[in-house]
Amino acid sequence: LAKTTQPVSMDSYEGQEVxxxxxxxxxxxxxxxxxxxxxxxxxxxxxxxGYKTKVTNEVAxxxxxxxxxxxxxxxxxxxxxxxxxYYCLVGDERQAGTALIFGKGTTLSVSS
Amino acid sequence: xxxVIQSPRHLIKEKRETATxxxxxxxxxxxxxxxxxxxxxxxxxxxxxYEKMQSDKGSIPDRFSAQQFSxxxxxxxxxxxxxxxxxxxxxxxxxxxSGGYSYEQYFGPGTRLTVT
Numbered sequence: 001l002a003k004t005t006q007p008v009s010m011d012s013y014e015g016q017e018v019x020x021x022x023x024x025x026x027x028x029x030x031x032x033x034x035x036x037x038x039x040x041x042x043x044x045x046x047x048x049x050g051y052k053t054k055v056t057n058e059v060a061x062x063x064x065x066x067x068x069x070x071x072x073x074x075x076x077x078x079x080x081x082x083x084x085x086y087y088c089l090v091g092d093e094r095q096a097g098t099a100l101i102f103g104k105g106t107t108l109s110v111s112s
Numbered sequence: 113x114x115x116v117i118q119s120p121r122h123l124i125k126e127k128r129e130t131a132t133x134x135x136x137x138x139x140x141x142x143x144x145x146x147x148x149x150x151x152x153x154x155x156x157x158x159x160x161x162y163e164k165m166q167s168d169k170g171s172i173p174d175r176f177s178a179q180q181f182s183x184x185x186x187x188x189x190x191x192x193x194x195x196x197x198x199x200x201x202x203x204x205x206x207x208x209x210s211g212g213y214s215y216e217q218y219f220g221p222g223t224r225l226t227v228t
Contacts, residue, residue, distance in 0.1 A: 100155070
């Protein structure tokens with residue numbers, strides 16, 4: 001299982017773009033990168049998943065460089081409600097449908 | 113849209129008692145997962161079921177057991193409760209994606225278990 005490393009915390013202001021980078025130097029060929037968001041006392045919520053280059057949905061963008069040793073979750077124009085813990089997970093595509101292994105996430109604090 | 117339902121939402125038990133947590137997955141989701149999140153901790157995977165069979169096992173104590181029933185709901189049974197079992201217990205579900213690779217799981221609101 002590829003180990004991931006994220007910043008412990010980040011601060012931002014409303015309206016700014018926030019980029020959270022996750023390092024996964026030992027990522028394997030079959031691994032996908034997934035990001036989850038968790039608000040206090042709530043279950044984690046799937047944000048986005050990708051394999052390479054760029055993936056975008058209505059919530060965020062995920063940038064993955066060619067070597068795939070890192071990935072960046074980009075949240076455009078954050079609001080106070082984006083204050084949460086963000087988790088980067090790396091998992092083998094052949095084991096999709098199995099456990100999510102959460103590491104230490106990034107606590108994002110957005111202020112006005 | 114229907115979401116994962118967990119009951120009860122709050123539960124208070126004493127040491128050495130037993131507890132049963134229930135999870136009702138989103139309709140047509142056939143995989144159920146259980147996670148434990150202690151205070152200030154990250155979610156830890158306990159166990160999962162696919163089509164009523166155990167599919168994966170994580171750090172679930174021997175005092176805990178779980179099963180998935182024919183209607184796909186799942187129950188987590190916890191015995192000989194300890195103070196350290198106090199945590200949020202999340203159930204999640206996902207649909208089977210044949211040949212797929214999605215790590216998208218839908219989490220319920222959780223059951224907060226307090227052991228005194």
